Amino acid sequence: MSNSPPRSQPPLAAPPGGAAASLGRPGGSSERLVQLEVLRYNPDTDTEARFQRYEVVCQEEWVVLDALNKIKADIDPTLNYRWSCHMAVCGSCGMMINGEPKLSCHAFLREYEGVIRVEPLAHFPVERDLVTAPDDFMEKLKRVKPYVIPKEKKPISEGEYKQTPAQLMKFRQYSMCINCMLCYAACPQYGLTPTFIGPAALTLAHRYNLDSRDGGRKERQEIVATHEGVWECTFVGACSEVCPAHVDPASALQQMKITSSIDWIVEHLIPGGKSARDTVSREDAGDIS
Amino acid sequence: MSRRPLVRECPPTTWYFRQPRYLRYMSREITSIFVGAYCVLLVVGLQRLSAGPAAWEAFLLGLRSADSIVFHLLALAAASYHAATWFNATQKAMPVQIGEDFVPGNLISGAHYVAWAVLSAVILYLAGVF
Numbered sequence: 001m002s003n004s005p006p007r008s009q010p011p012l013a014a015p016p017g018g019a020a021a022s023l024g025r026p027g028g029s030s031e032r033l034v035q036l037e038v039l040r041y042n043p044d045t046d047t048e049a050r051f052q053r054y055e056v057v058c059q060e061e062w063v064v065l066d067a068l069n070k071i072k073a074d075i076d077p078t079l080n081y082r083w084s085c086h087m088a089v090c091g092s093c094g095m096m097i098n099g100e101p102k103l104s105c106h107a108f109l110r111e112y113e114g115v116i117r118v119e120p121l122a123h124f125p126v127e128r129d130l131v132t133a134p135d136d137f138m139e140k141l142k143r144v145k146p147y148v149i150p151k152e153k154k155p156i157s158e159g160e161y162k163q164t165p166a167q168l169m170k171f172r173q174y175s176m177c178i179n180c181m182l183c184y185a186a187c188p189q190y191g192l193t194p195t196f197i198g199p200a201a202l203t204l205a206h207r208y209n210l211d212s213r214d215g216g217r218k219e220r221q222e223i224v225a226t227h228e229g230v231w232e233c234t235f236v237g238a239c240s241e242v243c244p245a246h247v248d249p250a251s252a253l254q255q256m257k258i259t260s261s262i263d264w265i266v267e268h269l270i271p272g273g274k275s276a277r278d279t280v281s282r283e284d285a286g287d288i289s
Numbered sequence: 290m291s292r293r294p295l296v297r298e299c300p301p302t303t304w305y306f307r308q309p310r311y312l313r314y315m316s317r318e319i320t321s322i323f324v325g326a327y328c329v330l331l332v333v334g335l336q337r338l339s340a341g342p343a344a345w346e347a348f349l350l351g352l353r354s355a356d357s358i359v360f361h362l363l364a365l366a367a368a369s370y371h372a373a374t375w376f377n378a379t380q381k382a383m384p385v386q387i388g389e390d391f392v393p394g395n396l397i398s399g400a401h402y403v404a405w406a407v408l409s410a411v412i413l414y415l416a417g418v419f
Contacts, residue, residue: 043293191299
């Protein structure tokens with residue numbers, strides 16, 4: 001990967017009165033000169049990260065990702081970042097924008113004043129510039145078995161596993177996760193204790209625990225009901241505040257704490273209270289209507 | 290291309306200054322100190338009560354001091370804030386589903402506020418306040 005010097009931007013006089021001043025254009029959408037301070041890190045040459053400032057002319061309706069694309073196309077082709085869909089669906093373009101975890105395709109420039117600071121997602125190792133290494137999240141995601149483990153396996157010839165709309169609604173909200181990892185960047189517990197399984201992975205475990213077709217809760221509890229699981233969560237609630245898909249991971253984790261506590265009480269305090277996890281699992285996934 | 294990711298540590302003692310929401314969280318957690326201190330005060334009161342009338346009267350006299358009144362006001366404010374944060378959280382931790390719909394969260398939290406008010410009134414009544 002080359003790291004050639006940045007090319008200069010087409011000449012443009014910086015307007016007085018701030019870094020993001022509006023440049024009205026008769027007959028078209030207004031433009032503004034935006035200053036972005038982007039964290040740069042090249043593992044081949046750098047020992048630490050540094051900020052690089054760019055000035056770029058943007059359309060009023062642009063998002064931060066558009067500004068980065070403009071920088072890469074016209075000013076500095078060495079800038080690295082991930083993106084794909086540009087519509088808050090793929091979850092690829094998560095970054096810290098003025099210290100807040102955001103999808104850069106969902107962060108409108110008009111909502112910011114002054115210099116916009118763009119950094120890679122917090123709490124993840126930086127591969128290069130704004131690109132982080134998601135390996136830890138991917139490994140944890142696998143550990144919670146985020147897939148339906150049928151209670152009773154049956155041959156395809158017996159047909160599909162049916163589900164009522166009410167049973168679907170019980171977990172639907174938690175199935176909306178786009179794996180953007182903003183919740184991990186917002187969670188101070190994950191930053192301080194990297195062994196924490198974390199909001200998104202635990203929420204997906206909850207999603208499948210609540211699924212009426214699933215019987216895998218007992219297996220997931222080996223990960224979920226541990227100090228690295230839900231009990232590492234201290235309910236800061238930042239995960240839910242930054243979630244672009246309104247999944248509300250904080251609610252999932254608090255619900256899992258309650259069911260895990262019930263498990264413990266049944267197993268340890270009630271005589272003959274065996275297989276509590278299985279019992280709760282059936283309640284979680286059972287008929288609602 | 291070498292792979293040498295840059296690890297940026299989360300500052301262990303100053304992380305909560307990064308975001309206002311982290312400060313709100315810490316303020317919620319700090320209120321538990323006052324809640325805990327008040328529980329200790331109640332235990333001490335019970336111990337004084339068991340020690341006889343003289344010890345109990347001395348304890349009551351101590352409660353009327355200016356320092357004690359300031360502490361009680363602080364503890365009341367802290368306990369109220371602490372309770373409010375948890376009542377607001379109940380709608381996340383205890384959703385109620387009826388058919389395909391969920392009961393509005395405000396109703397769940399609101400029910401806790403109502404229960405709080407009713408129980409407080411009962412305790413004040415039993416204490417002879419009104």
